[in-house]
Amino acid sequence: MRVPVSWLTENLETKDKFTPDQIADAFVRVGLEVEDVTPLGPVTGPVVVGRVAEIEELKEFKKPIRYCMVEVIEADDHDETMGPRMRGIICGATNFTEGDLVVVALPGAVLPGGFEITKRRTYGHDSDGMICSARELGLGDEHSGILVLPSGEAGAGDDAVELLGLDETVIELAITPDRGYAFSIRGLARELACAFNIDYRDHAAIDVPEPEGDAYPVKVEDSEDCLRFVVRRITGVDPTSPTPWWLRQRLMLAGIRSISLAVDVTNYVMLEMGQPMHAFDTPSIKGTMVVRRAEKGEKLTTLDDVERELDPDDIVIADDTGPISLAGVMGGASTEVRSDSTDILLEAASWNPTQILRSVRRHKLPSEASKRFERRVDTNIAPMALERAARLLRDHADGSIQPGRTDVGGVTPMPMVAMPIGLPDQVAGVRYPSGATVRRLQQIGCKAEVVTGEDGQPLVIAHPPTWRPDLAEPADLVEEVLRLEGYDSIPTALPPAPPGTGLTASQRRRRAVGRALAEAGYIEVIPFPFVSPTVWDALGLPHDDNRRRTITVLNPLEADRSELATTLLPSLLDALTRNVSRGMRDVALFHIGQVTLPKSQRIPVPAVAVDGRPKDGEIAALHAALPQQPVHTAVVLAGNRERAGWWGPGQQATWSDAVRAAEIVAEAAGLALTVQAAELPPWHPGRCAQLLVGDLAVGYAGELHPKVIDALGLPKRTCAMELKLDSLPLVDRRPAPAPSPYPPVLLDVALVVDESVPVAEVATTLHNGGGELLEDIHLFDVFTGEQVGEGKRSLAYSLRFRAPDRTLTVEEATAARDAAVAAAASRYGAALRS
Structure with a gap:
């Protein structure tokens, strides 16, 4: 929330003058977050109010250009007396007419950002100054036209710096959801008064007269979501009355655009008291106002001229013609206050915060009003806010406040x-x-x-x-x-840490896995934990796949992502897509996190008292009601595994890199994986590997199916791996490595086997057949062709033999190699390639 310092300090009952920095420090002391302290300007030099005397439209240019004669009053160069003077100024804005009062920066003035004004020739005329917009003066972001001042509040020649308050400072605060009361000048002034130990002036402490009947017929059908609904009627409003400059200025500094006097008054009172209001054109309302749920198929055109299809969960204000306002969010176009409206119905209400939050997210329509309703609005303040707004319209638009007031609902009392x-x-x-x-x-x-x-x-x-x-x-x-x-x-003495066992074995394993993947070049990400129900179709999962059985969040952060993920892949692939869309081509990401697996039968969550520690039985019941949340680890790869450069072309990441990532995880956990061919969506059937520890399947790795890649917009040949980290056996004590000091014997062997024989199984067989002397085995070549026969392939392995207690002889190594080859021949019919 943006607030001008002068607006805050005028509500403090003190003669002391506080600087903006003192006020910001006071907010921080009482626990409010100050995001920025922004002084306006600086504006130096002659900046004055001018009256537009004549406008000449220059039609020879492609865009609107006007040559304006502006009357200003300034010191005469000869006798130093004040006198009127005409200045010709080029301007591209069209939102002003002859006779309007505007802000003119004369040559020699310097505007915010160091923009110096000089006399220059442009568009065939001498431009002797600049007519300024609100943004050019640092008053706000409004830049659709120049700043037009209300007549009667300024005169040609007045000092614009003093008139506009360009020496003001704006403080921006981040209001947390639990402090809705601080979303107003009233609440913030109270916090300042507490910080400075002084009194403050409460604008809500006004006399509200007793109503003489109803202002307008109202019926509230949904009293659970509409806690209070109050309306007040003002007639005889002069629609041509301008918004007073002081009110416009405060709205601009708060980041709200001035629209019309009636709308500006409702916005001003909302900022002042924290009570959002809406102004209806009374003759446009047909029949009784009804607060109800929307009916299926109903539509509403809101004030932003967008026709919205309403949901039966939406709360609306309706009349005999249908919905006229989306309650707590935005009014409807059919009953908005127009330029000729003289009869205005002001409405102030209190709504269920959860209901407003759902409507905002459903329609993607945040507003200043909804921000306050989401944080809960004081049910007691509506009559005072309406009275304040009605009096402003009476004082500045000659309106007549009608004696009636409709008040449905009441004040929600707070428990002791x-x-x-x-x-x-x-x-x-x-x-x-x-x-x-x-x-x-x-x-x-x-x-x-x-x-x-x-x-x-x-x-x-x-x-x-x-x-x-x-x-x-x-x-x-x-x-x-x-x-x-x-x-x-409060003292900052830390309590003594009691002695303990440190990290658990599972915590140490999780850290070791993350460190190992990071050292291998993967970047850890923490993706969004919720997924869309449509993602399972994109992943190509069958309808009976267990991964489709999810838990739905009742109040999701995003309406289209309402399910708790049963696998890490959807969110991780989404992170990959975002990185690729931002120019990254070679991406390797990993995530270690929980998935949520629903139980076969839903167990109700027991109610537990909070006045003490729950009993052991209650804790057990809570745990029994929770879904299973095992920890998984997953990686995704796209692009080159090895980058291209002067040394040569890059190397595309393949399914084998995903398998290697799983092996890295297993090695960090002190285990060895067995890899075998498998088929499981979303992986490519011919490039998918099942990962096993012993006979236990713990995950899958490989290249994603081309249809999945197209459906999710992923780079070609994207690969992925997911491993059930909690399913891996915990290895509490790992033996320290004992490297042999004796030299190795390196031997190569090429075996011809059927193409259907898995490479990993051949390697495992060779390792088992080679015995303890076979220290390492590595596949370095795969060959197919006429030389090895149809349906066959040659697998070339490098074998490293070493003895732990002696220098190994070539004869011993050769015997171990022959034993390994014999094992492969016996099991797979492997033959040495000649």
């Missing part, structure tokens, strides 16, 4: 909270001054008193105000006392 008076001291480890707890709770609006509890100890009984629904238990009150007393007063 009891807390031991010494609990803040106990939690913080600080002895606070006597009375500090009660005083701080009263500062935030609580009605607090001290009573004696049943055990004879003093208790603080706090009645939270309606704008603080987050104060529900003693810990919340403790937090308020601690933050207002100052977190910096």
